[in-house]
Amino acid sequence: MEKFRQQKWKEDMRIRFDFNNMMEEFVGTEEGIQKKDILAMEDRIHRAAAGMKEKRKKGGMAWRDLPYNQAEVVADIKKTAAEIQRSFENFVVLGIGGSALGPIAVHQALNHIYYNELPKDLRGYPRFYVVDNIDPERMAALFDIIEPKETMFNVITKSGATSETMAQFLIVRNMLREAVGDKYNNHIIATTDKEKGNLVKIAREEGFKTFYIPAGVGGRFSELSPVGLLPAAVTGIDIDELLAGAAFMDEACSVDNVFENPAYMAATLQYIAINKGKNISVMMPYSDGLKYMADWYAQLWAESLGKRYDVDGNQVFTGQTPVKALGVTDQHSQVQLYTEGPFDKVITFLRVDRYRAEMNIPSGYQDMPAVSFLGGHSLNELIRAEQWATEYALLKANRLNRTIVLPEINPFTIGQLLYFLELETAFCGELLNINAFDQPGVEEGKKATFALLGREGYEEKRAELEKGLNKKKEYIL
Amino acid sequence: MEKFRQQKWKEDMRIRFDFNNMMEEFVGTEEGIQKKDILAMEDRIHRAAAGMKEKRKKGGMAWRDLPYNQAEVVADIKKTAAEIQRSFENFVVLGIGGSALGPIAVHQALNHIYYNELPKDLRGYPRFYVVDNIDPERMAALFDIIEPKETMFNVITKSGATSETMAQFLIVRNMLREAVGDKYNNHIIATTDKEKGNLVKIAREEGFKTFYIPAGVGGRFSELSPVGLLPAAVTGIDIDELLAGAAFMDEACSVDNVFENPAYMAATLQYIAINKGKNISVMMPYSDGLKYMADWYAQLWAESLGKRYDVDGNQVFTGQTPVKALGVTDQHSQVQLYTEGPFDKVITFLRVDRYRAEMNIPSGYQDMPAVSFLGGHSLNELIRAEQWATEYALLKANRLNRTIVLPEINPFTIGQLLYFLELETAFCGELLNINAFDQPGVEEGKKATFALLGREGYEEKRAELEKGLNKKKEYIL
Numbered sequence: 001m002e003k004f005r006q007q008k009w010k011e012d013m014r015i016r017f018d019f020n021n022m023m024e025e026f027v028g029t030e031e032g033i034q035k036k037d038i039l040a041m042e043d044r045i046h047r048a049a050a051g052m053k054e055k056r057k058k059g060g061m062a063w064r065d066l067p068y069n070q071a072e073v074v075a076d077i078k079k080t081a082a083e084i085q086r087s088f089e090n091f092v093v094l095g096i097g098g099s100a101l102g103p104i105a106v107h108q109a110l111n112h113i114y115y116n117e118l119p120k121d122l123r124g125y126p127r128f129y130v131v132d133n134i135d136p137e138r139m140a141a142l143f144d145i146i147e148p149k150e151t152m153f154n155v156i157t158k159s160g161a162t163s164e165t166m167a168q169f170l171i172v173r174n175m176l177r178e179a180v181g182d183k184y185n186n187h188i189i190a191t192t193d194k195e196k197g198n199l200v201k202i203a204r205e206e207g208f209k210t211f212y213i214p215a216g217v218g219g220r221f222s223e224l225s226p227v228g229l230l231p232a233a234v235t236g237i238d239i240d241e242l243l244a245g246a247a248f249m250d251e252a253c254s255v256d257n258v259f260e261n262p263a264y265m266a267a268t269l270q271y272i273a274i275n276k277g278k279n280i281s282v283m284m285p286y287s288d289g290l291k292y293m294a295d296w297y298a299q300l301w302a303e304s305l306g307k308r309y310d311v312d313g314n315q316v317f318t319g320q321t322p323v324k325a326l327g328v329t330d331q332h333s334q335v336q337l338y339t340e341g342p343f344d345k346v347i348t349f350l351r352v353d354r355y356r357a358e359m360n361i362p363s364g365y366q367d368m369p370a371v372s373f374l375g376g377h378s379l380n381e382l383i384r385a386e387q388w389a390t391e392y393a394l395l396k397a398n399r400l401n402r403t404i405v406l407p408e409i410n411p412f413t414i415g416q417l418l419y420f421l422e423l424e425t426a427f428c429g430e431l432l433n434i435n436a437f438d439q440p441g442v443e444e445g446k447k448a449t450f451a452l453l454g455r456e457g458y459e460e461k462r463a464e465l466e467k468g469l470n471k472k473k474e475y476i477l
Numbered sequence: 478m479e480k481f482r483q484q485k486w487k488e489d490m491r492i493r494f495d496f497n498n499m500m501e502e503f504v505g506t507e508e509g510i511q512k513k514d515i516l517a518m519e520d521r522i523h524r525a526a527a528g529m530k531e532k533r534k535k536g537g538m539a540w541r542d543l544p545y546n547q548a549e550v551v552a553d554i555k556k557t558a559a560e561i562q563r564s565f566e567n568f569v570v571l572g573i574g575g576s577a578l579g580p581i582a583v584h585q586a587l588n589h590i591y592y593n594e595l596p597k598d599l600r601g602y603p604r605f606y607v608v609d610n611i612d613p614e615r616m617a618a619l620f621d622i623i624e625p626k627e628t629m630f631n632v633i634t635k636s637g638a639t640s641e642t643m644a645q646f647l648i649v650r651n652m653l654r655e656a657v658g659d660k661y662n663n664h665i666i667a668t669t670d671k672e673k674g675n676l677v678k679i680a681r682e683e684g685f686k687t688f689y690i691p692a693g694v695g696g697r698f699s700e701l702s703p704v705g706l707l708p709a710a711v712t713g714i715d716i717d718e719l720l721a722g723a724a725f726m727d728e729a730c731s732v733d734n735v736f737e738n739p740a741y742m743a744a745t746l747q748y749i750a751i752n753k754g755k756n757i758s759v760m761m762p763y764s765d766g767l768k769y770m771a772d773w774y775a776q777l778w779a780e781s782l783g784k785r786y787d788v789d790g791n792q793v794f795t796g797q798t799p800v801k802a803l804g805v806t807d808q809h810s811q812v813q814l815y816t817e818g819p820f821d822k823v824i825t826f827l828r829v830d831r832y833r834a835e836m837n838i839p840s841g842y843q844d845m846p847a848v849s850f851l852g853g854h855s856l857n858e859l860i861r862a863e864q865w866a867t868e869y870a871l872l873k874a875n876r877l878n879r880t881i882v883l884p885e886i887n888p889f890t891i892g893q894l895l896y897f898l899e900l901e902t903a904f905c906g907e908l909l910n911i912n913a914f915d916q917p918g919v920e921e922g923k924k925a926t927f928a929l930l931g932r933e934g935y936e937e938k939r940a941e942l943e944k945g946l947n948k949k950k951e952y953i954l
Contacts, residue, residue, distance in 0.1 A: 016953055016954065017953070017954045018948065018952065018953045019952050019953075019954075020948040020949055020952040020953070022952075023949075023952055025949070026945075026948075096805070096806060096809045097806075097808075097809025097810055098809070100806075101810065112618055112621065113614065113615050113618040113619075114618050114619070114621065114622045116594060117593060117594060117622045118621060118622060122621065132806050133765055133803065133805060133806045134805055134856045134859055134860050134863075135763075135764055135765045135766070135832070135856070135860060136832045136834045136835060136836035136855065136856040136857050136860070137590065137764070137765065137766060137832050137833050137834045138590050138765040138766075139834075139836050139856055140834035140836055141589055141590040141591050141834075142590075142591070144589070144591065144595060144599065145591045145594045145595060161847045161848075162809075163847075163851060163859070164805060164809075164859070164863075166847070166848050166851060167838050167851045167856060167859055170838050170839050170840075170841055170848070170851060170852065171836065171837075171838060171839065171856075173839075173841070174839040198842065198845045198847060198848050201845075202842065202845075219809075259951075259954075260954065261954070262954035265954055279756070279757070279819055279821050280756070280757065280798055286612075287612055287614070288610055288612045288614065288615040289612070289614060289615075295810075298810060298811065299809070299810035299811070302810060302811050302813065302814035302818075303810065303811075303813040303814065305814075305818075306813050306814025306815075306817050306818035307817055307818070308817035308818075317817065317818060317819050317820065318818065318819070319814045319817070319818030319819060321757055321798075321800060321814060321818070321819075321821070321822065323798060323800055324801065326610065328573070328610060328611055328641060329573060329574075329577075329609050329610045331574075331919065331922060332573045332574025332575070332639075332641075332696075332776070332919070333574055333578065333772075333775060333776035333779060333780060334775065334776070334779050334780075335918065335919055335922060336779065336780040336783050336916045336917075336918040336919050337779035337780065337782075337783025337796045337798060337918075338783075338918075339918040339919075339921070339922075340783050340784050340785040340794065340796070340917070340918035341779075341782075341783035341784070341785075341794060341795065341796030341798070342756055342794050342795070342796060343794065344756050344798070345798065355612070355613045355614050356614050357613045357614045357616075357617035357618075358613060359613035359616050359617055359648065360648075361644050361647050361648060362647050362648065362650075362651040363647075364647055364650070365675065365679065368675045368678075368679075369932065369933065370638045370640075370643070370675060371638075371643050371647070371675050373927065373930055373931070373932035373933070374640060374643060374644045374647060374930070375647065377930055378613065379611045379612070379613040379616055379644060379648075380613050381930065382611055382640070382641070382644055382926075382930065383611050383612060383613070385925075385926050385929035385930050386611075386641075386922070386926050388925070388929055388942070388946060389922045389923075389924075389925030389926040389928075389929060389942075390922050390925075391946070392921075392922075392925050392942055392945055392946055393918075393919075393921040393922040393925060395945060395946075396921060396945070397918070397921075439813045440813075440817070441812065441813040441814075441815075441816040441817035441870075441874075442808065442809070442812055442813050442816075442870075444816070444869075444870040444873060444874075445808060445812060445816075445863070445866045445867050445869075445870040446866075447866075448862075448865070448866030448867075448869050448870060449859075449862050449863050449866040450850065451866075452862035452865060452866060453850055453851070453854055453858065453859065453862050454850070455846065455850035456846065456850070465865075465866075465869055468503075468869055468872060468873070469865060469868070469869055469872075471495065471497040471503075472497055472500075472502070474736075475495065475496050475497040475499075475500055476493055476494070476495045476496075476497070477493065477494045477496075477736075477737065477738070477739035477742055
């Protein structure tokens, strides 16, 4: 599709970053950011931009190349997806964190809201599930609604050693062998690192079709790799357009000048806000389709920026806590707090200019003004008005907010959005002088799990743990 | 069911509040709370407890009577539910905020995880939808999968004037009239205030079956009223047990002594934490079934406590921002931040002792220690180990955390949990000296919406708004 697109169409589909309501002219002097605050950061921004270039050159940001270097793998993905569409009723992703949140977000954005419940002829493609937890109730429930023999399982783990995913894999492999015998390997696709980990070894020995996550692409930056592209393609999403959107955003963010680079500006404003004590970042899409984009963003932002040490080894305990909200729904849940509570957050709206459906509100009840004013309008008008109204209410209460505008939701704009948020996150990491690409803080929990399940070599950890969790009864009510 | 339950069973099913990891003996002196910090609050706690009693006596907490005063309405709900089960394929709630979050949370907790996708004979009851947004794409999508003529719609709005719900109502009413003509009124049940608002008038004129939300029961405290009980009953949930659980928790929290009252202790600890600068409250259930309990809690906590003024009129800008997480899933998304980021949060785990399914992990790959250690265990053991491990990792990083333990998930424990959290919220409101039962901060947004849609009488507001949102182009990239 992409190659036929005109430049004009692309420009019309460009997502926009509106930060008026972060600025003091709008949100007030007490809370607002001044242009001179940004100008005063010139040196730091310059260093961060240089750092980004340096890292990209050295291969430390391989995710930035994904829009450009996957021609071969994309062809393979499309071919594989077509086979899956022909042969399977269900496509199930086994994965967690970065291996799950991207596929869920893109599916929700670009497929029918009730995709799995559509009759098969309207759906057109296999039913789609992402099993990103090990709750035994949920795992058991899954097998009430799918038949393993009609199902393709996509096991995704970058490290090939994720306990949750490998546990799911062991269960599914066993079920498949019972259901289809030796041919079970035709029901499993592995997506993992090419060199490291157990999954790639198992896949080779047992003959699973395998896709590789390129070296240097971390889990939370992997949605535009086979991690996200295969599930998207299987459910009929145009993955060329996703990648074209990412490339388009890469281009739009190619200048160092922060006043011309939307992702850099977005990061810079968050950096200033963090330094002003705004430790919460709310993402509030006004679209059910974009609901899980906020989940995907929550991992990206939290794991990348939540760090104890900066790159120079100073203890900084930095980070900003992401909060997922949904407009208009959470106007009836969270906006009371956002307008009247502490001045501790930045709210980022995701706005859609043109929805993919139109729904008119019939007139009625002329004697009831609180009902009749709705008639003759559409839900489209109502949701748009409510987004503006909320923006305005926050502004009046001097609350920092910004809006990312999508002209519409399609693979090209979603590709842009993913790339924009990845870039914002990476640049904010540079500004904070931390490593946005590791996650040392999760190691302790992993070791403790090994210890509790009696893995060899973790006996000491187990003793430590039992002591640490030896609770006082009086503190349990 | 409830009347046959033995006291012994109830005691076994009692949910427990474990706050060891809030205390300095465990989480360390820097962050931990000392017993003397709690004792020092004696006067304030005493006043708050007295305030609770006073309010209850005066009818200002009518939600506390719901476990006791609904015999008649419960009988009507059961009868109505049985008729719906016989006659309809789908049951759709039209509501938002407090009219939606409770029904969603209870459904997710107590019905099959993939309820709507189950074959009809396994499901047993109508498919269930809660439409809590006005996104036109979602509303249109709904009508791709349900037939209005096979559907019962439950319109829920306490005020009878909620724009979103009334807009949905206008659309659905029109569709029903096209589908079934004059009998459309047999497809609509109204749940609303008995006296106020438009919906009750419409319902009487057009002959809808109607349930009433008792006066003095606010939206976010209404789950145990017909708001939540009818949807629960329609999908086969034992609502007597829900109410019995709530009554049981009411009893467990009937003493003023905070060291014997789990809800009061929970509120007191949060109050101390808020005063220590912990402006974030994470709820992290280790159960997919309890996932939306965190959404329900997020409204309860945010709208009740997020307030600009205290009851004496002092400007306080108080509140704590709720964050929804899910174990183990968010260990791969948020726990990096929780262990290494700022010391700005309290994490509340929801733990389940016995899941309703058992899922064993088969052995395999003895040459791969990182996989083979899983074999012979169960997902049940793994998820429990991971919850402990995360608790321990947070403890080691000196992060405040607490655990609400559910012996299992059933209507009786869910009734307890709902009531426990409502009580914690109300008591925390008393400690903060704010009105936990209003939401003045959402009025500005409502007025702005009226103005933008051209409702009569809001012309001035519209002019003000257009001026306020007159953006600078240079701040849009």
